[in-house]
Amino acid sequence: MLASTLTLSLPLTPGQSASFGRRHEHQLPIGVDPVDPWVSRDAGRLHSEGRWFVENTGSRAFFLVEPGGEVEVFPPGRGRSVVSIDHGDSWIRVPGTTSDHAIVLDVPPDERPLVVLPPPDEASASAGTMVEGAVSLTANELRSVVAVYEQFLLLPPHYRREPKSFRAAAHRIGVEEGKVKADLRRVQQKVQGAGGPADGGPRYRDALISWLMARTVVRRQDVALLDHR
Numbered sequence: 543m544l545a546s547t548l549t550l551s552l553p554l555t556p557g558q559s560a561s562f563g564r565r566h567e568h569q570l571p572i573g574v575d576p577v578d579p580w581v582s583r584d585a586g587r588l589h590s591e592g593r594w595f596v597e598n599t600g601s602r603a604f605f606l607v608e609p610g611g612e613v614e615v616f617p618p619g620r621g622r623s624v625v626s627i628d629h630g631d632s633w634i635r636v637p638g639t640t641s642d643h644a645i646v647l648d649v650p651p652d653e654r655p656l657v658v659l660p661p662p663d664e665a666s667a668s669a670g671t672m673v674e675g676a677v678s679l680t681a682n683e684l685r686s687v688v689a690v691y692e693q694f695l696l697l698p699p700h701y702r703r704e705p706k707s708f709r710a711a712a713h714r715i716g717v718e719e720g721k722v723k724a725d726l727r728r729v730q731q732k733v734q735g736a737g738g739p740a741d742g743g744p745r746y747r748d749a750l751i752s753w754l755m756a757r758t759v760v761r762r763q764d765v766a767l768l769d770h771r
Contacts, residue, residue: 547643547644547645547646547697547698557589557590557591558589558590559587559588559589559590560587560588560589561584561586561587561588561599562585562586562587562588562634562636562645563581563582563583563584563585563586563599563600564577564578564579564581564582564583564585565583565584568584570645572585572636572643572645573636573638573643578638578639578643579639580602580637580638580639581602581636581638581643582599582600582601582602583600584599584600585598585599585600585602585604585636586598586599586600586604586615586634586636587599588627588647593626593627594626594627594647595624595625595626595627596615596624596625596627596634597615597623597624597625598615598616598617598618598623598624599618600617601617602617602637603615603616603617603620603621603637604634604635604636604637605634605635605636605637606625606627606632606633606634606635607632607633607634607635607701608627608628608629608631608632609629609631609751609752609754609755609756611703611748611752612635612703613625627647629755629756630647631755631758631761631762632647633645633646633647633697634647635698635701641698641699642698642699642701643698644697644698644701646697676736676757677729677732677733677736677738677754677757677759678732678759679729679732679759679760681767682721682725683725683728683729684760684764684767685715685725685767685768686711686715686717686721686722686725686726686729687725687726687729687751687754687760688760688764688765688767688768689706689711689712689714689715689722689768690705690706690708690711690722690726690747691705691706691751691760692706692711692714692765692768693705693706694751695760695762695764695765696762696765705747705751708722708723708726714768715768729750729754730750733750733753733754738750738753739752739753
């Protein structure tokens with residue numbers, strides 16, 4: 543495996559920057575030892591201008607991974623080469639030859655961006671906007687959610703965007719499949735009752751984990767719960 547994981551502390555200091563890529567001279571050298579030729583020598587740069595941005599300075603795309611999904615950061619001239627970092631639990635996924643590399647952004651809590659919620663649609667606006675409330679999960683509900691989204695919460699080489707099947711999640715935590723389904727159904731009801739996303743198609747499970755992680759109801763470190771039955 544060529545996977546590597548680096549952690550960068552990001553206090554929001556104006557003008558601060560850090561570069562990464564396949565050269566020892568970078569503050570964040572990745573794909574250096576052993577050499578991973580798929581990583582650009584000068585892959586990208588993080589910089590602060592009142593908030594944090596990541597810029598692609600290389601020849602290959604990489605990804606900003608935020609709760610609920612990824613944003614592809616393209617090389618200059620091929621798309622968006624500069625992307626703002628909108629969540630304190632974001633990390634950068636740099637594809638490698640046989641596995642991905644990860645740069646984990648350790649943003650102090652008082653420096654984290656505010657969560658920007660999408661504007662209400664016309665139907666909800668006409669009925670009056672619902673103020674989003676807090677959601678509290680039981681220990682079993684949290685464990686079931688984490689079991690379903692375990693691969694999304696892990697870093698390379700185990701990271702996968704796709705949620706697990708209910709059967710696979712149930713096997714992971716040693717319960718019946720129906721138990722995981724029931725837990726997820728209760729979580730969905732709680733989220734919808736608090737003004738979160740409603741079940742509406744194949745992308746709903748992405749929206750659900752996005753909402754839960756954006757509000758720190760579910761955190762990446764909660765994966766440890768799966769190993770303590």
